[in-house]
Amino acid sequence: MSGGGKLKASVESYEKEMTVALGDMISIPAISPESGGEGEWDRAEFLESLLKENGITSIERCDAPDRAAKKGRRPNVIATIGSGGKALWVISHMDTVPAGDRGLWKTDPFKPVVKGGKIYGRGSEDNGQSLIASIFAARAALESGEVASVKLAIVADEELGSAKGITYVASRNKFSKGDEFLVPDAGSRTGDEIEIAEKHSLWARVRTKGAQTHASTPNTGINAKVASSRFLVFVRDYLYSRYGRRDDLFQPVPYSTFEPTKQQANVDNVNTIPGTDEFYIDCRILPSYSLPAILADIRGIAEVFSRQTGATITVEAFRKSIAAKPTSRDSVISVKVAEAVRKVRGIEPRFVGIGGGTCANIVRARGFQAAVWSTEDGMAHQPNEYSIIRNMVGDAGVMAAMFAA
Template identity: 25%
Template sequence: MSDVLHLTRELIARPSVTPDDAGCQALIAGRLARAGFAIEHLRFGDVDNLWATHGHGGPVLALLGHTDVVPPGPREAWASDPFLPEVRDGLLYGRGAADMKGSVAAFVIALERFVAAHPDHPGTVALLLTSDEEGDAIDGVRKVAEVFRQRGQRIDWCITGEPSSKAALGDLLRVGRRGTLSATLTVHGVQGHVAYPEKARNPIHQALPALAALAAKRWDEGYESFPPTSLQISNVHAGTGANNVIPGELQVLFNLRYNPHWRAERLESECEAVLRAHGLEYALHWHRGGEPFHTPEGPLRAAAREVLAAFTDGALPEESTGGGTSDARFIAPLGAQCIEIGPVNASIHKVDEHVRVADLERLPDLYLALMARLLAD
């Protein structure tokens, strides 16, 4: 059994449902300490974070990942126990196999090999892990980034191991992510009997034109490789369950995924202007999940393009800013250039999550080649 397959299985066997790390970081810290890394544990609330470094000064190359996983759902729906890793027909099954314990294990193996081959490498190579990526993302990399900002910790390049590939390992290079902004809107009305609407005020009727305006609004035409900004209404709730009662309140949840044309504050103002224009009596709570980031052409993208082409028989990867978001949104504001490279994402968060063993066994070489290209060439 290969080193990376063995370590991935060890990590999957620890049921680290967010925010519980279940001992994953302690296992990794022990290995990297033996390889000569300085280890720092940063625990905030119920969240474990690990910062492991080797070398001194700049440039600083950080590998970014998470040890937490989403809940497995009904275990009887899985062909095998989600926390008892099993290889079947060339696939490794288990919760976190693709998202992202396989990448984390590959990071560790690549780091061990890199410092063994280049003990006196220039700059600093680092690993940053959290157990709060799949959850609220409050006490994980967001909080670590605040600590780094306060103490002047520099990060020049960041490689996140999120499962980014579409059909084959290395066919996609993520060079940015959209921002995410969520809202909880409460529209206030006056409850009453449906037969006497003049004595009530129906918040559903009042809100529908405003919600239609928000949903139909063309926010922008996109930005470089980013798609246009999108607003999606995800939940609508009102009423008592009775068909003869006008509700007194309506609650709506919506989310915006936005490109670098915008910052959260401007989007909030635009949305509230629409609500005010429709005369609503409302309360609105915003949650800023993270601003968009984009890595321009430079050493990191050039190195990634060259390395991935070598791993895909010369085919250049698609360079994309699609998908949801990642913890890199907290590292980019520190001044870091950020990319994401990882295994195929077709099974993430699903029953019978899996990763190809052949892809998993190539991942350490891919990350090692990137480290060598950036810090040893």
């Protein structure tokens, strides 16, 4: 067998162990304190022993302090295989979002169920599938005896912005000039998309203050709901037409989006005119636009509507992320991922940009080249989240080919 064929065969032979490992991981919740969990401590301990069981013994911790979390730490695990030259980092995250509405789950989100070639549970696809794939790919490369310098970064806090995850790791100077990054945390169903660019994202919070009154005497108050609704409809249409540029790198949505989403509850009864209103706009903006300029524009419109309606409409950036410079298609990492996908999968990948945000943006902002790639069914954050076991094993084969350079 060729080197590549041998690697693929050993990854295939791990399928059962990989399924068990993913299941075991799912049964240890890793939800951030801000979302009502205790953090990732227990899951990190489990993953450290899983790494060791698989022959990966060079393990370092880079835990971020967090008083709200178990042991006062948000664990980040860095495992090294191979040495010499620039490192290839694989960043996967161990934290998950909460289960969400339990009534929508057909099984217990924290008790893995294997059925029909899938494994069900919270965090199975996001990001457990790739995390487990990276560990077994490292084992295959180690066992083959030909291994490049690879670092697996298994990080915390991705779901809420990564301050105590990959951003913390980066701040401890763990990366060296010329290191390259694979972030297997987004992808298409066939594994044919390599993401090299992300949009800016802005979650704008819009608060409207009017004057509450009895619904039978609207003349004595200012209906915040009406003022807010007028603003909402206008600002959405305005943003879509004013910032309507297209960039076909971004798929499936090649333009910026501006969508009103969460609505805060207001009055409890039908016969009161609400004096306040609060909603959010989720904006995903092409990197060629300026996010601060768009925010200023939204605020300018809010002022106009405040004058027109007599209410006070204020807009804040509840959360924002500036898109870093995209990774080049010709970068070492882009070429490496594309070659491995071609060789192991026999498909021709294409380069894309996406509207979601991943850890890749954080390392790109520090001047590194990063590609986002995996094979997934888009189950992140959904009820009845699952991972297709074949995707996990197939992706491990592609990663092993990259590791065995």
